[in-house]
Amino acid sequence: MKNKSQIILRSIVLAAGLALLPAAAQASEGVALKQVDWSFNGPFGTFDRPQLKRGFQVYKEVCAACHSIKFVSYRNLSEAGGPQFTEAEVKTIAAAGNVTDGPNADGEMFERPAEPKDRIVKPFPNDNAARAANNGALPPDLSLMAKARKNGPDYLYSVLTGYAEPPEGVVMADGMNFNHYFPGQQIAMPQPLSDDQVTYEDGTPATLDQMAQDVTAFLMWTAEPKLEDRHKLGLKVMMFLVLFAGLLFATYKRVWKDQH
C-alpha cells in the first residue's frame, strides 16, 4: 500500500517538475544565446510597466524608422496588460502619425492625423519601398517576432547586442554587418542601438543593454498581449489541480483503508 501512494506522489512531483522545466536557450543554428532573467518568464511572470513604456519609446524613436508593428493599434497602448499609457497620452502619440482616409463627400481620399483606433502607422507604404530604402533587404514586421523565433526574447536581445567587427578571415558581403547571433552571422540591419541613443522620459540611463532589454520586452508584449491573462489562468488551473489531486488522494486512502 505504501508503495502505491509513494508512486502517486512521485508522479505528481515529476509532472509538476516537467511543467516548470525551462527550455534550454539556443538559437536555431546552435549558437548559445545570451540569457536574460525577464520579468515575464516563468509561469507567474508579468510585464514591468515602466519597462514596456521605455520599450515603446525605443521602438518609436529607433526601430520605427524601418520596422512596422502592423498588428498593434494605438489604443492597445492604453489597455490592461500592456504599457498602459493614459488615453490622453495615446491621443498625442497617435496624432504624430498620418493616415490616408476617405473617400470624402467629393470622392477624394485625404490625409489626417492618426487616432487611437488606427493601426500604428508603418514606416513604408509597401515592401518594395522598404527594400529600396534598405539596400534590398526587407525589415520584417516586428509585431510577432518575439514569438516567431526560437527563444524569441533572448534571441532579440542577443541580436541587438551581438554586433562586432568581423573576425579575421571572414569575408562580409556588400552592405552586411557581422552579428554573432543572426543565422549566418551577416545581417543587413546596421547596428540600431548604441549607448544614449534615446533619452528616457523616466530618467533610466539609456545603455545599449537597457534599451535592448526594454524594446525586447515591448516586442514580447506586442507578440503576446494576453500573456498576463494566460499566466493568471495557469495559476488558477495549477491550484485547482493540486487541490483536486489532494482530494483524489484522500478518497483513495479512504476507499482502500480496510484492504491489506
Ligand code: HEC
Ligand atoms: C535602418 C533600418 C533599420 C532599423 C533602424 C532597425 N532595423 Fe531591424 N532590420 C532591418 C533590416 C533591413 C532587417 C533585415 C535583415 C536581414 O534580413 O539581413 C532587419 C531585421 C531585424 C530583425 C530580424 C532578425 C531575424 O531573425 O530575422 C529584428 C528582430 C530586428 N530587425 C529588430 C530591430 C529592432 C528591435 C530595432 C530597433 C531597436 C531595429 N530592428 C531597427 C533594418 C532596420
